[in-house]
Amino acid sequence: MSTVTATTPPRASALAMSIRQNRGFYGALLLLAALYLVYNLIHPRGFSTNVFIANTNESVALAFVAMAQAMTVIVGGLDLSVGAVMTLTSCIASELVRGEPWQIALGCIVSVAAGAGFGLINGLVIVYGRLQPIIATLATGAVAIGLALLIRPQPGGEVDLDLNWAVTNSIKDLAETYHLFDDGEAAWLQPVAWVPVPLLILVVITAAVWIPFQRTVTGRTLYAIGSSEGAAYMSGLPINRAKLWAFTLAGLFAGCAGLYLAIQTGSGNADIPQAGAYTLNSIAAVVLGGISLLGGVGTVIGALVGALILRTISFYFRILSIDPLLQPLVEGVVLLAAVSLGAIRTLRVKNRLELFR
Amino acid sequence: MANDLTLPRLKSDDLPIVISAGFVLVILALGSIYTVATLGTMPLLSPNYLLTQLQTGAFLGIVAAGMMMVILLGHIDLSVPWTMTAAAMLATTVGGPAAIPTGLAVGLLVGLFNGFGVAYLRIPSMIFTLGVDSVMRGLMIAHTGGFAPQDSATPLMRYLAADKLLGVPVAIFVWAAVSIVIAAILSRTAFGKAIYATGNREAASYLSGIRTRWVIVGAFAISGLCAALAGVLLAGYSAKAYQGMGNAYLLPAIAAVVIGGTHILGGRGRFIGTVVGVILIVLLNSVLSIMQMPEAGRQIIYGLVIIVMLLVYGRTAKVTS
Numbered sequence: 001m002s003t004v005t006a007t008t009p010p011r012a013s014a015l016a017m018s019i020r021q022n023r024g025f026y027g028a029l030l031l032l033a034a035l036y037l038v039y040n041l042i043h044p045r046g047f048s049t050n051v052f053i054a055n056t057n058e059s060v061a062l063a064f065v066a067m068a069q070a071m072t073v074i075v076g077g078l079d080l081s082v083g084a085v086m087t088l089t090s091c092i093a094s095e096l097v098r099g100e101p102w103q104i105a106l107g108c109i110v111s112v113a114a115g116a117g118f119g120l121i122n123g124l125v126i127v128y129g130r131l132q133p134i135i136a137t138l139a140t141g142a143v144a145i146g147l148a149l150l151i152r153p154q155p156g157g158e159v160d161l162d163l164n165w166a167v168t169n170s171i172k173d174l175a176e177t178y179h180l181f182d183d184g185e186a187a188w189l190q191p192v193a194w195v196p197v198p199l200l201i202l203v204v205i206t207a208a209v210w211i212p213f214q215r216t217v218t219g220r221t222l223y224a225i226g227s228s229e230g231a232a233y234m235s236g237l238p239i240n241r242a243k244l245w246a247f248t249l250a251g252l253f254a255g256c257a258g259l260y261l262a263i264q265t266g267s268g269n270a271d272i273p274q275a276g277a278y279t280l281n282s283i284a285a286v287v288l289g290g291i292s293l294l295g296g297v298g299t300v301i302g303a304l305v306g307a308l309i310l311r312t313i314s315f316y317f318r319i320l321s322i323d324p325l326l327q328p329l330v331e332g333v334v335l336l337a338a339v340s341l342g343a344i345r346t347l348r349v350k351n352r353l354e355l356f357r
Numbered sequence: 358m359a360n361d362l363t364l365p366r367l368k369s370d371d372l373p374i375v376i377s378a379g380f381v382l383v384i385l386a387l388g389s390i391y392t393v394a395t396l397g398t399m400p401l402l403s404p405n406y407l408l409t410q411l412q413t414g415a416f417l418g419i420v421a422a423g424m425m426m427v428i429l430l431g432h433i434d435l436s437v438p439w440t441m442t443a444a445a446m447l448a449t450t451v452g453g454p455a456a457i458p459t460g461l462a463v464g465l466l467v468g469l470f471n472g473f474g475v476a477y478l479r480i481p482s483m484i485f486t487l488g489v490d491s492v493m494r495g496l497m498i499a500h501t502g503g504f505a506p507q508d509s510a511t512p513l514m515r516y517l518a519a520d521k522l523l524g525v526p527v528a529i530f531v532w533a534a535v536s537i538v539i540a541a542i543l544s545r546t547a548f549g550k551a552i553y554a555t556g557n558r559e560a561a562s563y564l565s566g567i568r569t570r571w572v573i574v575g576a577f578a579i580s581g582l583c584a585a586l587a588g589v590l591l592a593g594y595s596a597k598a599y600q601g602m603g604n605a606y607l608l609p610a611i612a613a614v615v616i617g618g619t620h621i622l623g624g625r626g627r628f629i630g631t632v633v634g635v636i637l638i639v640l641l642n643s644v645l646s647i648m649q650m651p652e653a654g655r656q657i658i659y660g661l662v663i664i665v666m667l668l669v670y671g672r673t674a675k676v677t678s
Contacts, residue, residue, distance in 0.1 A: 078483070125664060130672040132621045134433075138608060139663035146656030153653070229676050239676065270653075273604070280435075280487055293481040325502065329495020336488040339480050355479055 024290020025302040032305050035312045043319050049170060053196040055315060057168050057264060060198045061086065063307040064257035065278050066285035067206070068119075070303035071250040073286050075243055076226040076295025077133030081122060081141030082254045083279035087270055088148040089115040089258025094157025094268025097259070104160050111262070112255040118144060119251015123244040141279070148270035155269035157262070164266050167197045198260070202304065205256060209249065210300045218242045226295025284335050285310050373618025373670045374630040380666065381637050388644035401644065408526055414639035415532035416587045416594070418632065421610040422539045423583025425631045426576040428614050429543075430556045431623025432475060432482035434580045437610065439493035440467045441588030441603030446497055448589045449508040449598045456511045460589040461582060467493065468581020472574030482577075498600070505599040514593030528590060535583065540628040542579075552576055556623030613638050616666050 019026050040046035065082050072079040089111045096107030118140070125136050166177040172193035175181045181189050213219045221242035224232035233239055257278075262268050282303075283293075289306025291298025313334055317327050389399045400406050420437055427434045440463070448460030467489060474485040510518075520527050543549040551572045554562040563569045587606065592598040617634030619626025641662060645655045 125668075129664075129668050130675065131664070131667050132671075132673065135611070135615050135621050135667065135671070136664065138611065139660040139667075142608075142656045142660030142663075144660075146653045146658075146660065149651070149653035149656065153651070233676050273601075276604075283484060283487060287484050293483060323499075325498045326495060328491050329499060332488050332491030332493075332495055335491060336474075336485070339484055339488065340474075340478055 022290060022298070022302075024292075025298065025305070026290075028289050028302060028305045028309060032309050032312065035309060035316075039312060039315055039319070049194045049196075053168075053170060053198075055311070056196040056198040056202075058315075059308055059311040060202060061257045061261045061264070062278065062281055062285065062311060063202055063304050064205075064253045064260065065282045066289070066303040066307035067210070067300045068250040068253035068257070069279075069282035069286045070289070070291055070298065070300045071222075071246045071253065072133060072137075073291050073293060074222050074226050074295060074298060074300075075246045076229065077126070077243075077246070078283070078293075079122065079137045079247070079250050080134060080279055081118075081137040081144055082250065082257075082282050083275035083277070084141035084144035084148070085115050085118050085251055085254040086258040086261065086278055087272075087275040088118065088144045088151075089255040090262040090265075091148040091152040091157075091258075091268040091270055093259045093262035094159055095151060097163065097262060098158055098160045104163060108259055111259045112252060115255015115258060116248050116252040119254065120244065120248040122251065123247030126247065127240050127243050141275075145270065145272055145275060148268075152268045152270050155267060155271070157267040159263055159266045161266070164263055167201065167260070167263055169197060171195050171197060171200065173197075201256075201260070205253075206301065206304065209252070213245070213249065214299070218245050222246055223296050226292075226297070228296075281310060282307070284331075288335070288338050370618060370625060370627050370630075373616075373666075374627065374633055376670055377616055377618070377630070377633045377637050377666065380662075381633065381640055384637070384640050384644055388640075388647060391644075391648060401647070408524075408529065410639055410643045411532075411636070412526035412528045414635055415526070415528040416591050417606060417609055417613065417639065418532045418635040419535050419583050419587040419590070420606050421613040421631050421635050422535050422628070423580035424610045425614045425617075425619055425626065425628065426539065426543075426552060427482070427580045428611070428619050428621060429552050429623055429626055430573060430576050432573070432576075433611070434471065434486050434577065434584075435483065435607065436467060436471060436486040436490040436493065437580070437584045438601070438603035438607050439490045439497060440464055440581055440584040441591065441606065442598065442601065443467070443493050443497050444585035444588040445592035445598035445602060446501060446506055448514065449506060449510055449592055450500075452508060452511055454511075454513075456514060457589055461585050464581040464583070464585020464588075465578055466581070467585075468578035469574060471581065472577035475577065476570040476573035501600070506597065509597045510593045514589055515596065516593075518590040518593030528594070531586075531590065535586065536628070536632060539579070539583075543628050548572065548575060553624060556625075558624075609638050612663055615671065616663065618670065 040051070043051060045051055065086055068082045068085075069079055092114050093107060093111040096110055097104050098107070122137055122140050125131060125140065126133050129136065162177050166174045170193060171189070174197050175189065176183045218238060218241055221232060221237040221239065224235065224237050225239055225242060229239065285306035286298070286303045287293065287306065288309050289298065289302030289304070291302050291306075310331070313331060314327060316322070317324055317330075322330075385401055388401045392399055392401060420441070424434055424437065444460035444463045447463050448456040451459040471482070471486050471489055474480050474489070475482045478485075516527060517531055518528050522530065543552065551562065551567045551569075554565070554567055555569045555572045559569050584603070588603060591602055595602075613634035614626070614631050615621055615634070616637060617626065617630030617632070619630060641659065642655070645658060650658070
């Protein structure tokens, strides 16, 4: 490796190095691009803003939940409560996000903060209680579902309709709803007026939370813990702080998912099977996005890509008019095929001891 | 209480079992105090009531027994829900004397496939079994068209799941038989020792001459068989198979195994602990339903009990090197 980087120009080698280190991520990105391109080619109204907006709308919640899962998988853990925390925050949001503008804003903040707070509790139990993340979050997930049922025994709620319209459409519609930028007619806005707000939300939150965090010592410590916790400890890295941050940010992302889901559907629903499905899909998305379940490899952006791949596959069912009953079968086969590709590595291993980790 | 049934081993492995057995008694005592205060009777302590509870616990107990084999290896089997459902659906579809063998064959096949993916392809069990679960769900939905199948369970399935022998539900005998077989495998056979060894450190076991891949495949096959048996019995209990019948068993099974003191990363745990863990979860559920606790309160209490039990004895060593 070092000889290659020494003989090639620095910039090319940086990209080449990045690709070599993140094969899974770049593979996922290519797969997503190919899948979505073909989808638009065969869609009768392909490449149109409406289709794009509808697709992004349906992807946001899963994308956030997958990003939440990625935070904990990178440190070598697993969070089985992400779907439950999403459900809890969507129930909270369905109660609070209405009324005066300041009430709506406060409601959004409280919902996301509730998610982050629940994530922090997960972190405290795991770090100071020294419990295995899988089993601890299995239990706290039950608590989260219980709280969600307390808040909302029956599905329902009246989330602010303006907000619902504004965040599930294009930027122009957002500006029009709130009379910003000359009702969305400002000349400088036109080049991006078609961009779906859900996509903007995903990009902004990823850029505001993950990218700065990744560069901090705490952020780098996540990867060190995932690779070898003992070595990270001996290097004097802030292990406990990093784990607490990982689970808190996981809660924050799950909170964003819940808030968006509540605004998108206009209601809250303490749906236990739905929470379980989101949790399981988040694990699948994380793996598809090139994050190692053993920890230490991958990024939150990979999980985002993985979630979009899963959603794109489900879009195919509608336009190809495949029996929706076959959807779980195809999803499962795709997942198994994707992870089996990673197994090719094992056929090339010469020393079998390297397989055991 | 039931500790003298198996061979004495490490003291530290017994602690979780003693504590959870004690907690079972606490649940029974608190539940009885509640019923005395509200109803004036103690239905919880009547043998009939306990036997009925154990009968419904038998399905969970059988699933947990198979799950324990896999968790002892440091793996996990998330394909249990739809393995159960697939076994039950195919068993009722085939019907006749071949029903139960068909169901068990489904479980064995799923287990062997899981084992192949985990042991030979080296795919993390968490994700491979999740994919298999999704595939099984897809196959069953395609098979039934998404509706509950009309075929009903065979008389033998009903007898095993819902009938009584000498005043004791037959399902409890089935659970006991499965338990004895698994306990014997774990404590008396080379395969059982190989499971503990592989769960502790696969590389060391491999270098010691254990065929660790076969051990993994074997454990997943047993887990698949147990899930299938539980699915077939559950179909017998409710007289037919239905969509999603196994969904409620996955997480309680994992919880029962872990509450019983089996280490989630593998290598440590005694079978009797899993039995106590199952009893604890079943009794906790039944006491909460006697109290007419709404679902919200049940979920919260259920989660808190697992956390508290694990905080008492399930803490991992502090990372120091």
